[in-house]
Amino acid sequence: MKRLFNLLFAALLLAASCTSRPQVPAEWAGNTVLYEMNVRQFTPEGTFAAAERQLPRLRELGVDIVWLMPVYPIGEKGRKGSLGSYYAIRDYCAVNPEMGTMADFERFLGRAHELGLRVILDYVANHTSPDAAWVTDRPAEWYVRDSTGAPAVQYDWTDIAKLNYETPAVRAAMLDVLKFWVGKGVDGFRCDVAMEVPHDYWQDAFAQIRAIRPDLFLLAEAEGPQFHADGFDATYGWELHHVLNGIAQGKQSAADLRELLGKYAEEYPAQAFRMMFTSNHDENSWNGTEFERMGDAVATMAALTYVLPQSLPLIYTGQEIGYDHRFAFFEKDPVPAWEPNRWTELYTKLNALRHDNPALASGSAGGEMAYMGGAVSDLMAFTRTAGDNKVVCLFNLSAKQQPVIPTVEVGGEYTNAMTGAKRTIVPGEEFALGPWEYLILVN
Numbered sequence: 001m002k003r004l005f006n007l008l009f010a011a012l013l014l015a016a017s018c019t020s021r022p023q024v025p026a027e028w029a030g031n032t033v034l035y036e037m038n039v040r041q042f043t044p045e046g047t048f049a050a051a052e053r054q055l056p057r058l059r060e061l062g063v064d065i066v067w068l069m070p071v072y073p074i075g076e077k078g079r080k081g082s083l084g085s086y087y088a089i090r091d092y093c094a095v096n097p098e099m100g101t102m103a104d105f106e107r108f109l110g111r112a113h114e115l116g117l118r119v120i121l122d123y124v125a126n127h128t129s130p131d132a133a134w135v136t137d138r139p140a141e142w143y144v145r146d147s148t149g150a151p152a153v154q155y156d157w158t159d160i161a162k163l164n165y166e167t168p169a170v171r172a173a174m175l176d177v178l179k180f181w182v183g184k185g186v187d188g189f190r191c192d193v194a195m196e197v198p199h200d201y202w203q204d205a206f207a208q209i210r211a212i213r214p215d216l217f218l219l220a221e222a223e224g225p226q227f228h229a230d231g232f233d234a235t236y237g238w239e240l241h242h243v244l245n246g247i248a249q250g251k252q253s254a255a256d257l258r259e260l261l262g263k264y265a266e267e268y269p270a271q272a273f274r275m276m277f278t279s280n281h282d283e284n285s286w287n288g289t290e291f292e293r294m295g296d297a298v299a300t301m302a303a304l305t306y307v308l309p310q311s312l313p314l315i316y317t318g319q320e321i322g323y324d325h326r327f328a329f330f331e332k333d334p335v336p337a338w339e340p341n342r343w344t345e346l347y348t349k350l351n352a353l354r355h356d357n358p359a360l361a362s363g364s365a366g367g368e369m370a371y372m373g374g375a376v377s378d379l380m381a382f383t384r385t386a387g388d389n390k391v392v393c394l395f396n397l398s399a400k401q402q403p404v405i406p407t408v409e410v411g412g413e414y415t416n417a418m419t420g421a422k423r424t425i426v427p428g429e430e431f432a433l434g435p436w437e438y439l440i441l442v443n
Contacts, residue, residue, distance in 0.1 A: 025217065025233040025234070025271060025273055025362070025363055026214075026215040026216075026217060026233070027215075028118075028215065029065075029217055029233065029273070029312075029362065030358075030361040030362055030363065030365045030366075031064075031354050031355050031358070031360070031361050031362070032064035032065050032118075032312065032362070033062055033063050033064050033065070033313055033315065033351045033354060033355075034063075034064070034065045034067055034219075034275065034312055034313065034314045034315070035058055035061075035063040035065065035066050035067065035314075035315045035316075035317075036067045036069065036280055036281065036314060036315070036316045036317060037051065037066050037067065037068050037069065037317055038069050038281055038316075038317040038327065039051055039068060039069060039071060039099050040069075040083070040086070040098065040099070040332060040334075041317055041318075041327050041332070041333055041334050041335055042054065042317050042334070042335065043334060043335075044334045044337075046098060046099065046332060046334065047098075047099050047100045047104065048071075048095075048099050048100040048104040048105050048107070048108040049100055049104050049107070049108075051108060052104075052107060052108045052111050052112075054338070055108075055111055055112055055115055055117060056115060057338065058117065059115045059116065059117060060348075061315075061320055061344065061347060061348055061351060062347070062348055062350075062351025062352055062354075062355065063117065063315070063351070064116075064117065064118060065117070065118045065119070065120060065187070065188075065217065066112060066117055066118070066119050066120070067120050067121075067122070067190050067219070068119060068120070068121055068122060069086050069122050069281060070086035070087055070089060070096075070121075070122040070124060070192075071086075071095050071096055071099055071105065071121065071122075072086075072089045072090070072091060072092055072094060072095065072096055072124075073089070073090045073091045073094050073095070073096050073097065074086065074088055074089065074090060074096060074098075074129065075088045075089070075090040075128070075129020075130060075131045075132060075159060076090075076129075076131055077129065077130040077131035077159075078129075078130050078158050078159040078160075079159055079330075080158075080159050080329075080330045081328070081329070081330025081331050082330065082331055083098065083330055083331055083332065084159065084330055085159055085329065085330060086122070087122075087124050087127075087157075087160070087192060088127075088128075088129040088130075088157075088159040088160055089124050089127075089128055089129055089132065090128070090129045090131060090132045090133075091132065091133070092124075092128075092174075092177040092180075093177060093180050105184075106184065109184065109185055109186065110185075113185070118187035118188070118217065119186055119187055120186060120187055120188040120189055120190055120217055120219065121181055121186050121188075121189055121190070122189070122190050122192055123177070123178065123181075123189040123190065123191050123192065124192040124193075125163070125174050125191060125192070125194075125197045125201070126154075126160075126162060126163065126192065126193045126196040126197055127154070127157070127160040127161055127162045127163055128160070128161050128163065129159060129160065129161065130151060130159065130160065130161045132161065134173075135151060135161055138169070139167075139169075141164055141166075141167045142163065142164060142167055142169065142170050143161050143162060143163060143164055144162040144163070144164045154196070162196075165197060165198050165201055171201055171204070171205075174201075174205070175204075175205050175208060175209075178205055178208075178209050179208075179209060179212065182209050182212055182213050182216070187215075187216065187217060188216045188217030188218055188219070188233075189216070189218055189219070190219040190221065191218065191219065191220050191221060191222075191232070192221050193221055193222070194220035194221050194222040194227060194232070195220075195222040195224075199226060199227075199229075199230050202220075202227070202230040202231060202232070203230050203231060206218060206230070206231035206232075207231070210231070217233050217234070218231060218232045218233050218234070219232065219233065219234040219235070219275060219312075220232040220234070220235045220236070221236055222235055222236060223235055223236050223237070223238045223239060225267050225268050225269065225272070228268065228269050228271075228272045229269075233273050234272070234273035234274065234275050234312050234362075235272065235273075235274060235275065236274075236275050237274040237275055237276045237277070237311075239260055240257075240260060240261075240264075240274070240276055240308075241276070241277060241278075241283070243256050243257050243260050244257075244278065244294070244301045244304070244305075245293050245294065247297070247301075247397050248293065248294035248295060248296075248297035248298075248301060249293070249294075249295075250399065253377060253378060253397065253398075254377060254378050254379060254380045254395075254397040254398075255377055257380060257397070258371070258380070261308065261309065261369075264309075264310065265309070268310065270363065270364040271363040271364045272310055272363060273310060273311075273312040273362040273363050274310040274311060274312065274362075275311075275312045275313075275314055276305035276308060276311040276312065276313055276314065277305060277313070277314035277316070278290040278294060278298065278301050278302050278305065278319070279316045279319055280314060280316050281316065281317075281327070281329075283316075284316060284326055284327055285326055285327050285328070285329040286329075288326060289323075289324050289325065289326060290302075290319070291322075291324045292324075296399065296435065296436050297397075297399075297436045299346055299436075300395060300396075300397070300436040300437075300438050302319075302346065302347075302350065303346075303350060303395075303418075303438055303440065304380070304395060304438075306350045306353060306354055306360065307353075307360055307384065307391065307393045307440060308369075309366060309369045309384070310362055310363055310366065311360075311362060312362050313350070313354065315347060317335060318335045319343070319347070320343060320344050320347050321335070321338060321339065321340070321341055321343055321344055322341060322342070322343030323335055323336070346418075349417065349418055353417045353418075353440065353442070356442075357384075357389055357391050357442055358386045358387065358389050359384040359385055359386040359389045359390065359391045360384055360391060361386070365386075366384065366386065367383075367384040367385045367386030367389065367390075367391070368384070368385055368386070369382050369383070369384055370382060370383050370385070370409055371409075372394075372406070372407050372409045372410050373407050373409065374405060374407055375404075376402055376403060378396065378397055378398035378400070378402055379394065379395070379396060379397070379402050379404065379433070380393070380394075380395040380397050381393070381394050381395070381404070381410065383409055383410060388443075389442075389443070390412075390442070390443045391417075391440065391441070391442050391443075392410045392412075392414060392425065392439070392440070392441040392442075393438070393439075393440055393441075394410070394433060394438060394439040394440075394441075395433075395438040396433035396434065396435065396436060396437050396438065397436075398435065398436070399435045399436065400435060401432050401433065401434050401435060402432065402433050403430055403431075403432055404430065404431055404432065404433055405428065405430045406425045406426065406427050406428065406429065406430075407427055407428075408427045410425050410427075410441075411425050411426060411427040412424075412425060412443060413443070414441035414442060414443055415441065415442055415443075416439065416440070416441060417440040417441065417442050418440060423439070423441055425441065
């Protein structure tokens with residue numbers, strides 16, 4: 001009996017340590033690029049079958065992970081617009097007939113895997129639609145209730161009903177949802193409004209699904225080091241996104257970016273992935289396209305998200321062709337016919353840059369960052385080095401020409417990652433970067 005007690009106690013200690021120790025991301029994820037697919041808008045048809053036909057071009061672009069926005073049936077009660085919000089889910093274990101059948105989804109997933117792409121699903125654990133079956137055929141305590149006894153509505157989300165995680169049966173049911181899709185072969189989850197769900201739910205759920213599939217990739221729509229302790233591989237870089245917008249608008253400077261990166265380095269575990277982006281579905285529809293928010297600095301900020309420490313870069317639907325349009329969130333509003341252009345070339349080169357340079361890997365696998373001494377305040381000048389791989393990053397984060405006086409940290413013989421041209425950087429030999437101009441040099 002004593003031996004049994006000691007074994008149980010040791011198991012409990014091990015479980016406790018697993019929930020408090022940051023998750024080390026799967027080895028395959030280090031140099032990945034994430035693509036957020038808005039299935040409804042990705043093709044004129046808005047279906048899995050049509051999206052499947054486009055997967056080869058995403059592979060050619062250099063995408064590694066396809067994040068599908070919610071693919072589940074949408075509630076009708078309180079529906080916004082004619083088609084509703086993807087995030088007002090009526091049934092977690094079915095697919096939206098607007099997009100096709102479960103068989104269509106399975107074919108899409110199979111084709112993605114054939115091409116070497118991973119697929120993660122949007123997992124909306126915080127709420128269902130108000131007409132989900134659970135609202136009427138489960139006990140009242142499955143939902144948080146307002147003063148009238150109706151399921152609670154958060155913010156202006158009048159098309160949702162908030163789940164109650166104080167009810168053990170809710171936790172069990174939502175864990176079953178994860179297991180259902182893991183059984184289908186998906187490669188992970190992007191977890192919507194993760195901060196609205198208790199930390200201990202994530203800890204327990206992830207321990208269980210990783211026991212089934214250890215290499216799952218988990219992204220929190222949240223910011224904060226605690227989410228990495230919960231088991232998430234990646235968190236949103238919201239603060240960084242706002243700083244990039246502020247710099248592009250002349251309201252902030254490179255000094256603000258350096259300060260934020262210092263804060264990130266102190267607060268986040270070394271192995272954390274931070275999703276960095278110039279757009280996503282929320283930003284695009286509600287705050288404007290990257291062109292509206294960043295103007296002439298769009299390409300510069302996109303490139304910056306590929307070279308900063310811990311970055312997991314994101315491309316949102318349409319960015320790969322520079323589509324300057326706010327998608328209607330609750331209606332069919334597809335991207336135009338895809339034709340390669342300079343934005344396609346930009347993202348293809350940035351993706352190749354990431355894949356070819358171990359120094360730019362996310363998390364602790366990436367190279368150390370060292371700032372170039374003596375740089376002017378609006379210049380973001382640094383190196384990323386891992387072993388014999390060195391990447392020199394020189395970014396003019398202003399609308400004015402800026403001088404660059406190289407120091408020994410950046411001197412050497414390089415190749416311009418964006419043009420393929422050879423470039424010698426001589427310490428002390430001054431040159432200039434034009435407004436929003438940048439150089440990414442690799443050895």
